[in-house]
Amino acid sequence: MVDDEKRNDILKRLSDGVVYYDEEKVIVASNEAVEDGLDPFDAIMNGLAAGMEIVGQLYEKQEYFVPEILMCADALYGGLNILRPHLKAKEMKEAVKGQVVIGVVQGDVHDIGKNLVKMMFDVAGFTVHDLGADVPLEKFAEEQVRTDSNIIALSAMMTTTMMGMKKVIHMIKERNPDVAIMVGGAPLTKEVADIFGADGYAENAGNAVQEAIKMISRLREMHAKQQLGATP
């Protein structure tokens, strides 16, 4: 077990390593966390993810730009790869909220934003199936079935390609209404997401995961109510 002082020290090094894109530092601190028996879930959430939150703020303030974020992401993945295998079954359950199929819809090659959203899901412990960019619309439905994922995250940066999302949502919901679908990208708004029949929308990568979790619980509630209604 680790005392508070040691814990804080490791968490700070994990966070700093992510913020200053120092992959080596993150790896050393992660190994130390494992050796000293620091709760890996604690290390991921309050070390790595906390660092990424600061990175997000620096990007907002235009102190960091996309290359910096991508390097921070590498540092973060360096830590995740070490810490994740040590999560216990119980923590896995807490951490692994599900599986996500993510991709940029057909005709659209803008994938920088999608990659950032993907990373947030990785940090939060989701298993992510990344289909890349310019993804044929049927592919999302196929991949959902193949992986039995409970979340689909669709990205589009153009107003025309955005229309493809509506088709994907329809295709998937028709087969499996329980899948939670979220959409994002610069041309989208909450209103458009609603019109398309999406279950969730987030403006940026930072909010994407929280919104995904909310979205799933909304769907669960709805489901529970429907079942109540069905059995008198």
Add this chain to the structure above:
Amino acid sequence: MGGNGLNSREKVLKLLNHEEVDFIPCFSGMGNIVMDGLKKYGLQFNEVHQDARKMALAAKATPELFGYDCAIVPFDFNVCAEALGSKVQYYKTEDILYPSIPEKIIKSFEDIKLPSDPENAGRFPVVMEAIRILKKETGNDVAVGSWVLGPFTLAGQVTDLTKLLKDTFKKPNEVIQFLTPLRDLLIAEAKLYQKAGADFITVREMGTPVDLLSPRVWKSMIQPFMIKMREEIGSPVVLHICGKTNEIIHFMHECGYDAVSVEHQNDVAMSRQKIGPPPKNLLLGNLNTYKVMVEGTAENVANEVRAAIDGGVDAIWPGCDIWPGTPAENMKAMVETTREYGSKKKKGG
């Protein structure tokens, strides 16, 4: 109305030639096709990218229908990548889907293979032929323009962009090595279009706004490439970047292009101050091609045109390719408001 007796082409060229003018033209160096124009010639969006005749018709329909001051080819981003060996996917659907490149074929500098005969590489000859057709059929009246990408944006089309972005920090020298042959091919491309008769060229380094790269990296890494392209291509040549550019507009201006072009996220009044007055320093912009031009009303468009003119632009210029779904009323409002408000403003001083 300003520009007494001058036709569209003469207005555009006088402006880009840095003469004192009493009008504000309405044109751009980027794609200008609209559905009404396609309809006029019985064309589908997906058939205008590979056929010179259809490409030219799609481009010239816009000035014909709306009095826009230019006709521009091509419309998609993949012409140079294709000449480098990338396979381009052309969609068959009726939706407006721009062609795209499904697979990034170039992994490193060693994989770059420049075409031995650029004049016959990929679609360069198609674009050249489209320019010749435009020159012949409408070139006395409207400005015929073409454009090339900048090397960083082209690199993002042919190689892994994530790696490229990280390498701007980790291995800047390798990035520079990678971009150099791409730059030379882009210069060759621009020269082919000039040879075919283009009145002006726009260099679109749109993968490098402040949304993506820091001003510091822009200055140290991108600017030298932009300067070289400007020198080699020669006048009239415009530099365009989409996205946020207020923080780099002075660096763009330093490259010496005849004009700098920006989109709606740029505060043009601030840019005007940074780059200095016309006719030496030209600022083109900055209509929002989707939120206002497509989703807005004609009144919204007119307001944005007036705001841009009040902000000090020297031409009303959509901040990116005109979106094909732009309604006819909005196209008309753009051109008419520019004419009326522009000359009023110029007279008023």
